[in-house]
Amino acid sequence: xxxxxxxxxxSDTRDRILDAAEALFVEHGFEATSMRMITGRAAANLAxxxxxxxxxxxxxxxxxxxxxxxxxxxxxxxxxxLEDEAAGAPLKPSRIVDAFFGTALDLAADTExxxxxxxxxxxxxxxxxxxxxxxxxxxxxxxxxxxFLGAFFRALPDVPREEVLWRFHFxxxxxxxxxxxxxxxxxxxxxxxDADPKxxxxxxxxxxxxxxxxxxxxxxxxGVGAAGSSDD
Amino acid sequence: xxxxxxxxxxSDTRDRILDAAEALFVEHGFEATSMRMITGRAAANLAxxxxxxxxxxxxxxxxxxxxxxxxxxxxxxxxxxLEDEAAGAPLKPSRIVDAFFGTALDLAADTExxxxxxxxxxxxxxxxxxxxxxxxxxxxxxxxxxxFLGAFFRALPDVPREEVLWRFHFxxxxxxxxxxxxxxxxxxxxxxxDADPKxxxxxxxxxxxxxxxxxxxxxxxxGVGAAGSSDD
DNA sequence: GTATGCTTCAAACGATTGTTTGAAATACGG
DNA sequence: CCGTATTTCAAACAATCGTTTGAAGCATAC
Numbered sequence: 001x002x003x004x005x006x007x008x009x010x011s012d013t014r015d016r017i018l019d020a021a022e023a024l025f026v027e028h029g030f031e032a033t034s035m036r037m038i039t040g041r042a043a044a045n046l047a048x049x050x051x052x053x054x055x056x057x058x059x060x061x062x063x064x065x066x067x068x069x070x071x072x073x074x075x076x077x078x079x080x081x082l083e084d085e086a087a088g089a090p091l092k093p094s095r096i097v098d099a100f101f102g103t104a105l106d107l108a109a110d111t112e113x114x115x116x117x118x119x120x121x122x123x124x125x126x127x128x129x130x131x132x133x134x135x136x137x138x139x140x141x142x143x144x145x146x147x148f149l150g151a152f153f154r155a156l157p158d159v160p161r162e163e164v165l166w167r168f169h170f171x172x173x174x175x176x177x178x179x180x181x182x183x184x185x186x187x188x189x190x191x192x193x194d195a196d197p198k199x200x201x202x203x204x205x206x207x208x209x210x211x212x213x214x215x216x217x218x219x220x221x222x223g224v225g226a227a228g229s230s231d232d
Numbered sequence: 233x234x235x236x237x238x239x240x241x242x243s244d245t246r247d248r249i250l251d252a253a254e255a256l257f258v259e260h261g262f263e264a265t266s267m268r269m270i271t272g273r274a275a276a277n278l279a280x281x282x283x284x285x286x287x288x289x290x291x292x293x294x295x296x297x298x299x300x301x302x303x304x305x306x307x308x309x310x311x312x313x314l315e316d317e318a319a320g321a322p323l324k325p326s327r328i329v330d331a332f333f334g335t336a337l338d339l340a341a342d343t344e345x346x347x348x349x350x351x352x353x354x355x356x357x358x359x360x361x362x363x364x365x366x367x368x369x370x371x372x373x374x375x376x377x378x379x380f381l382g383a384f385f386r387a388l389p390d391v392p393r394e395e396v397l398w399r400f401h402f403x404x405x406x407x408x409x410x411x412x413x414x415x416x417x418x419x420x421x422x423x424x425x426d427a428d429p430k431x432x433x434x435x436x437x438x439x440x441x442x443x444x445x446x447x448x449x450x451x452x453x454x455g456v457g458a459a460g461s462s463d464d
Numbered sequence: 465g466t467a468t469g470c471t472t473c474a475a476a477c478g479a480t481t482g483t484t485t486g487a488a489a490t491a492c493g494g
Numbered sequence: 495c496c497g498t499a500t501t502t503c504a505a506a507c508a509a510t511c512g513t514t515t516g517a518a519g520c521a522t523a524c
Contacts, residue, residue, distance in 0.1 A: 013501080013502085026361065027361060028361065028362070029261070029263060029360070029361060029362065030263075031261060031262075031263030031264045032263045032362070034480075034481065034482085035481080035482060035483090036480085036481090036482095044502085045501095045502055045503055045504085046482095046483095046503090046504090047483085047484080047485090047502075047503075047504090048501085048502070048503095049482090049483095050482080050483060050484075051501075051502080052501095055482080055483080056482065056483090123359065124359045124360070124361065126359075126409070127355065127356045127358075127359060127408070127409060127412045128261065128356070129258065129259060129260065129261060129356065130260070130261065130264070163435070166410075166432075166435050166436075166439075167435075167439055169409070169410055170406040170409070170410060170435075170436065170439045170440070171406075172409060173405045173406040173407070173408065173409025173410055174402040174403075174405040174406040174409075174443070175405070176359070176405065176409060177358070177359060177401070177402070177404060177405020177406075177408060177409060178398075178401055178402060178405055180359045200398075202449035202450055203395070203398050203399075203449050204398075204402060205449070206443075206446045206447060206448060206449045207398075207399055207402045207443040207444075207446055208402070208443060209446060210442045210443040210444070210445060210446020210447070211406070211438075211439040211440060211442045211443035211446070212439075212442070213442060213446075214438045214439055214441060214442020214443070214445075215438060215442070216438065217434035217435050217437070217438045218434055245471080245472085266510075266511065266512085267511080267512060267513090268510085268511090268512095276472085277471095277472055277473055277474085278473090278474090278512095278513095279472075279473075279474090279513085279514080279515090280471085280472070280473095281512090281513095282512080282513060282514080283471075283472080284471095287512080287513080288512065288513090
């Protein structure tokens with residue numbers, strides 16, 4: 001269905017470069033990955049990157065774009081479907097969380113088409129400061145974040161928006177870190193033999209849902225807050 | 233009390249280089265920060281880095297070491313005090329969480345002595361792949377992580393250790409991300425005017441405690457799990 | 465005052481960086 | 495089969511990288 005449609009073969013070299021760059025960026029980062037390393041791994045000529053993409057920075061953007069737009073499109077599609085089914089009623093927070101982070105975890109569990117590699121790159125880059133990458137990611141995320149924040153606001157009308165914002169932030173942190181760090185920073189040596197991505201999903205979901213539903217911090221105006229004691 | 237004790241002045245240049253490097257690493261990352269940028273900002277000669285530290289990699293390690301050992305020492309001191317007070321009884325999980333992440337947040341809130349800058353660097357580097365930095369951090373964290381994991385295991389005897397391990401991982405992710413990303417990746421444009429670090433602490437604590445206390449994921453053997461429904 | 469050890473300095477080192485060039489090779493439409 | 499794009503190639507470009515060098519500066523001790 002995908003490889004038989006070609007009216008023209010859009011340069012196999014281009015895709016090989018993207019795959020090689022993706023993998024090397026995960027291993028060494030952007031700056032530490034040279035164009036010679038990429039073209040070497042892709043079995044392409046050094047000049048091929050500038051020919052196909054224009055510059056190294058443009059290549060970096062394309063590495064993100066080709067997968068991130070697909071991921072965010074799926075996120076929006078799932079959210080659309082949820083809102084259709086709800087027919088105007090506010091969504092359950094757990095459904096919204098699943099639509100946003102579950103899709104990411106599914107992609108992270110895909111080891112066949114390189115989704116795993118990419119998600120590790122994305123998770124790591126989320127906290128990366130490089131100016132133009134930051135700007136690019138912000139643009140790429142803008143629509144999706146706006147939609148999901150709106151859904152959260154409607155689903156949690158009693159929680160101050162600022163609080164929802166922060167908790168969304170925290171959820172992104174836990175997710176990014178667990179995807180990016182699964183086998184990079186081995187702080188807990190020898191204990192992650194059970195790093196099966198299929199098991200990561202329910203584990204992380206329990207955690208971030210627990211965080212989302214936690215009683216509000218003391219200084220905030222009370223609104224939700226199920227459990228009382230903040231001292232155990 | 234600190235500047236008057238000097239039996240010998242240990243080269244003011246050395247500290248200026250460390251401060252400059254710390255700040256530049258946060259802004260641009262390790263690879264993208266050149267030695268000329270560092271010495272330029274520190275008002276030092278280019279050769280000063282190799283003279284005082286030996287190499288750029290050694291400088292990077294020293295930037296982490298001088299603050300991280302202090303942080304981890306304080307973490308262990310707080311934990312020691314808690315265990316002394318408990319006199320053999322298991323600690324409250326919230327106390328352990330506070331001993332580990334609260335100390336980090338306090339350092340992140342310190343804008344006077346550069347703790348804020350450093351914690352942003354640390355949070356970002358936690359997911360950084362560079363081989364020797366990873367190895368260095370793993371060694372630097374080994375003792376502290378072992379102690380705190382042991383404390384968690386004793387405090388949560390009914391929770392499978394593997395589950396505790398993962399949730400510690402998730403807590404680190406949420407913390408690192410919220411510290412490093414507060415003003416770097418602005419996914420939620422214009423909404424973080426209230427990025428007061430003093431308010432970050434109770435917010436984050438509520439979240440990660442909620443995650444730690446969340447009901448265990450479905451596949452895991454039941455053990456704790458306060459709230460029942462995993463579907464709202 | 466002279467000698468000694470630590471620090472700073474300008475200059476240069478070879479290596480590697482991203483990018484450009486112009487010709488050779490290949491594929492495609494007539 | 496020819497002519498025209500498209501893609502690949504080896505080679506070189508200037509710029510910047512981390513590091514080294516040897517002399518100059520400077521303090522302290524004899």
